[in-house]
Amino acid sequence: MCEGLSRNCNISIILFRPFQWFYFKVQFPVTVRRSDNTSESSTLGYNYRRHLSERFIEALLFLMAFVSVAITLAIVVMLVTESLSFFEHVSLWEFLTDTQWTPLFDNAHYGILPLVSGTVVSSAVALLVAIPMGTITAIYLSEFAPFTVREVAKPFLELLGGVPTVVYGYFALLFVTPLLQKIFPELPGFSLLSAGLVMGIMIIPYVSSMAEDAMRAVPMHLREGSYAMGATRFQTAVRVVMPGAFSGIAAAYILGISRAVGETMVVAIAAGMQPNLTWNPMEPAATITAYIVQVSLGDLPHGSIGYQTIFAAGLTLLLITLVFNIIGHLLRKRFREVY
């Protein structure tokens, strides 16, 4: 087996030693069989044991796969129970309509709106950057770029997506904000605008790579048909390939939205931590995620109302991403093209 894979084999030996050790244990009955080959009953016993260990392994693997379901259940149960004890103190109505979020002050207000507005504004700025640029990049890479450009650009974009978000936060605060302040002198040191811009750049690789995959999955003969009708590359890309890949492109946008909404470090560093009900990107404001970070940096006692607020905020965040995921699912179902 090693000829075709030469170097990969070394890796596999290192990586899967545990599995092979396990396999030796499992295979143990083989020696029994060799020593007592003629006896019918021992063969049966061997088969039985072999069957048993196979079933055991299957059950074990199933449990491993089931962990993912358990995680989801745990997330939902945990967020809901912790939030329920929060809503014993604060009415849902107050949570949704109060315009102030000051849970750690003496005069506590528990209105999620300021955090939601911060999240919405920063995500909107990010998406205004990421969706057009991601789409253009995807069209360019899938329909226009020569082979060599694509071979270089794709790994590069992937690397860009691998940079830790805290580094992007540093970049937003110490590079982009001073740059923007040269254009808008009244821009404060923390702003949703610079956090959103950097977040947008950060999301481009996610959007573009997923959209590009979707476009490349559109079969060649559709493009050829379009070219045969005299359409240019651009016309083909926009009128044939994009509609054909719509469900995948929608999924890419939805992924971008969930990333933007759930992004934490960039906004926590560059947009400030002060809850602020505003729709103006030039102002500083905390997002839901930034609030959770702010509380976690302090030392709130387990079970206090302040501690419970972060779970209520987390539940809100999860529900927002869930709504977008459901929309994405419906879009995919509605516009799925099968080739």
Added chain:
Amino acid sequence: MSDVRNLREIRAIIARHKLGDLIFLVTGLLVLMIAVLTFIALFSHMLIDGLPRLSWDFFTSFPSRRPGSAGILSAWVGTTLVMIVTAAAAVPLGVGAGIYLEEYASKNILTEIIEINVTNLAGVPSIIYGLLALSLFVHQLGFGQSILSAGLALALLILPIVIVATREAIRAIPVTIREGAYALGATKWQTVSDHLLPYSAAGILTGIIIGLARAIGETAPVITIGALTFIAFLPPSPFKEEFPYISFEWLMAPFTVMPIQMFNWVSRPEEAFQVNAAAAGLVLVIMTLTMNALAIYLRYRMRKNLKW
């Protein structure tokens, strides 16, 4: 006469369309350049600020109130230990789950639920995993604000990445290999462990490396657990003088990690600390980029070498 005019019109249309193509070609390149330039700006900004701070002392000093003598010793040790826990939890679970879904699972509702779940988990914001870990690991299971809690939280976070990579790598193996093994009397697990896993090892490894690179850079869930930002001591050593020689006390130790150390320095107003942040960021970026590049290279080699 009218033919000639017609031809001219057609040529004009073609020229216009070609111009449209050209404009888009330039736009595409420009947008791509913006992404590249951003990256270069980011990296060079950090390089200029941080490089003078990078010295042997920076790696061997604890954080300090004086920015000039602060270092990242506790941060990189913490990151390494957390990654060990993460890998130890995420690799077996993720690979096992991937094998199950690809080789064992029959088409039924339960399988579908698991599959949808894995996709959805990949879209859950990372800070939610932090909240889960805070409630479940830190308080209910009593692991405290420890390396173990952080490692497990990050393991849950990268689990979908490992599962998807395993599935893709195993799916790429042609069915003839499996049939050959079964024809020789191998059981399912023998087929998996002797053939499918070794052949897909490079692909799985790529996924693991990408997952771990993601985990190294993740800040939000670790902050949520309550990792301290100022740690001037190391966790207990995993090796001991006397018998069993290995101790697991470090699992329960308080810790800090690289991104948190960087976050702490970034959020300080003094400029000198921001220079430290640049240096820590540089180390962090080099670490994640090396891992990602390694993964990309592995995948590239694999594509080139693999011919069934």
